[in-house]
Structures are given as C-alpha cells and as structure tokens.
Amino acid sequence: MTIGFAIMIIVSYNLFLYLFSIVLNYRKELLIMEAVCVAMSIGMAVGLVLGSYFGFIFHDDLFLSTLVSIGLGGSLGLVLGLPCSLPASIDGFLSGVMGGMMGAMLGAMLPLDDWSMMLKILFLLQTGLMILMIVYLTKKYIPASSLTPHSFKKLLLFSFVLFVGIAAAIFPTNLTIQQNDHNDPKHEQHP
Template structure:
C-alpha cells in the first residue's frame, strides 16, 4: 500500500464520515425510500472505487482484493443506511457488496493508467452523494430564497480540484511504481515477463495470471506434489519460443508444460491476441478437482 492508495482510502473514510453526519442531520426530512436510494448510491460507488484501486494494486490475487473491496463497500453503505433504518442498511450492504466485487474484477483486468481514470470517476460520484442528500429533502415547490445555494457547486468544485488535480501527482508515482513493466514499453519487451506457477495439494498457486500480448513470457511450473502435473493452453494465438520435452512441435497452437513429481520445468512463449485463455492440468481427474485457471492478456 503506497501513497496513492492511502490518499484514495483516506478520502473515502473522510467522505463517509461527512455523508453519515449529513444523513443523520437531515434524516427527519427524508423518507425511507430516500434513505434506500442514498445508501445504495453511496455503497455502490464506494465499493467500485475501492474495488478498482485494490484490484489493480493486488493484481494476481483476486480473492484478496475482492474481500477487502467488498468489506469497504459494505461498511460505507451500511453506515450510511443506519441513519434511515433497517431497509436502508440492507440496501447499502448489498450495494457495497456488489460494487466491491465488480470493482475488484475490473481492477484485475486493466492497466494502472486506466484504473486511475476510473478511480477518479467513481470517487467523484461518491462525493456527489453530499449533494443528492439535500436535493432529495428539498420540496418540489420550494424556491431559492438566498444565494447560499452557490455554496453547493463551489464545494463540489473544491472536491473536484482536490481529487483530480491534487491526486494526480500521487497517482503518477503510483503508476510508476506499479506498472514499471507497462509504462516503459521498450524495456518491458526486452526483459519479457516471468510467471511462476506452483502445484501443491492438487491446486495451482494462482488461478488468474495477468500478462501482455506480444511480450515474451517465461512460464515455470514448479511441482511440489509427489504426483505428476502439467499445464496446457490451446489457442491459435500461442507462439512458442522454447518448447518443453513433452511438446515436440506436433501442435504449434498448443502450450503444454509437464513436470514430474517434485521437479521444475520451464518454457517460453508469446500470446499474440488479447483475451482470456484457460489453462488446466490434463492429468485425468486433476482439472475436475480444481486445477484450472486463466491467463488474462491485455
């Protein structure tokens, strides 16, 4: 967790405090339906913001990023709903749960520079909750009697400056640190990418692997079990650079890497098209027991 993650999560924490206080002050002027709308809107946007942030931060560990994102979304939505009653708590809980899950999945599959733009959008949507609350409590036939209404757009503008402009410098450092392999593209292409998959207790160590197309990938299969395992991917987009002992060139559109018990095998390849490619163990019964995963190619 670096400065950018701290900045975004701290902004969400401060914003949640302000939203809850505002909702508590105005709850007598709002109905149950209004409370459900506010809780759902806020929980969903906080979940999406945290999800994209943590998804791209912990790329390769979707389970961790999803659990953390859902927890943040659920907490924000539920706290907002507490002010309006049980139904609003449930609405905020479910919206935060869904937002965190979807955000983490998006963050897992996109580049760092793309994630920063999405985080800014969702964070601004979260901030807009502060203006939805007074709008919902305003009667339909009310009229503007003072110029204090100008404070609302001015406050929104201030938050926009803080999040978009103030956060950009921090975001640039985050992008440099996290995506050193994607920002200097020429350097990344020269070095390639290394992926290590361990097998133990009939499982791969990773079920999701994020790589880039047209980049040399060195895949290492480290078999920790006392039985043999392998990994296979079938696609016309697979281009082998170096082959394993169990792939003698009979099928150029297939990657197959086999490891005997307690051994390590390596091969190199490239994937020429973006997409999602399933990998699995071809030993009878192993795929059915869960030895399956996906290469996500951007």
C-alpha cells in the same frame, strides 16, 4: 504511495464521514427512497474503488481480493443505510457487495500499466457522486433560515472547485498530445 493516492484516501474518508453525519442528523426526515439511493450509490462506488485497489494488491489471489472487497464495500453500504431504514441498509449492503466484487475482478484483470489510471478515474467518479449527494441533501434538508440562496451558490461553487482541484491533483499535468508527422516515410500512402 504517491501524493495522489494519499489525497484520494483522505478525501474519500472525509467525504464519507461528512455524508454519514448528514444522513445521521436528518435520518428522521429522509424519505426511504432517498436513503436507499444514498446507501446504494455510495456503497457501489466505494466498493468499486476498494475492489479495484484490492484486486491489484492481491493480484494473484482473486478469492482474497474479492472477499476483502465484498466485506468492506458491503459494510460501508450497510453503515450508510443503517440509521435510516432496513431497506436502505439491505440495499446499501448488496450494492457494496456487488461493487466490491466487480472492482476486484476489474483490478485483477487490468494490466499493471493501466491500473493506476483506472483507479484514479473510479475515484473521481466516486468523489463526484459523494459531492452530488452532499449538495442534494444539503439543499433539501438544511433549514432555509441557515441556507440562503447565496450560501447555496457558494456551496455549489466550492463543490465544483473541490472536484476540479482533486482532478488536477491526482491526474498528471504533463500529458502531451501526439501529432502524426505526415512527412514520415513510414506513413506514406500506398497507391
């Protein structure tokens, strides 16, 4: 396992726990629609990433990868919606199931050369979504006395730096742009 994948696992775990703690602490104040939105989006994103990962790990066994992905994605969506309401937990579960199923199919169909980059892209989308949910819930539910406009700007800046830092850590830095050589005889124009 590379350092990029270790970073992905640690960041996902910590962001999920932090988001779950916000949902747990403010479950009585959360509107049902907000709880449903959080559970569905995070269930879908996590299910998609886990599904892609297990689709690659169990590349030859689509049934097993789909089963594991559906179970984990659905469970995480259910857990995130459970403290708030029954509709949030049902929607979180179903979105996690759908994300796990789609991710397993994607992981099984991708060529081995493209799998790593796709997983990193999906992880970056999942991380951005989790950070966005954390910022939204923090802005709306943290008491105004403890969250000044200055501290909220710091939170936004920290979130942006965290997102860019994660992107820089998991994507290769030695990308080169290929230039066409117009003097190459293979690229001569035909009359």
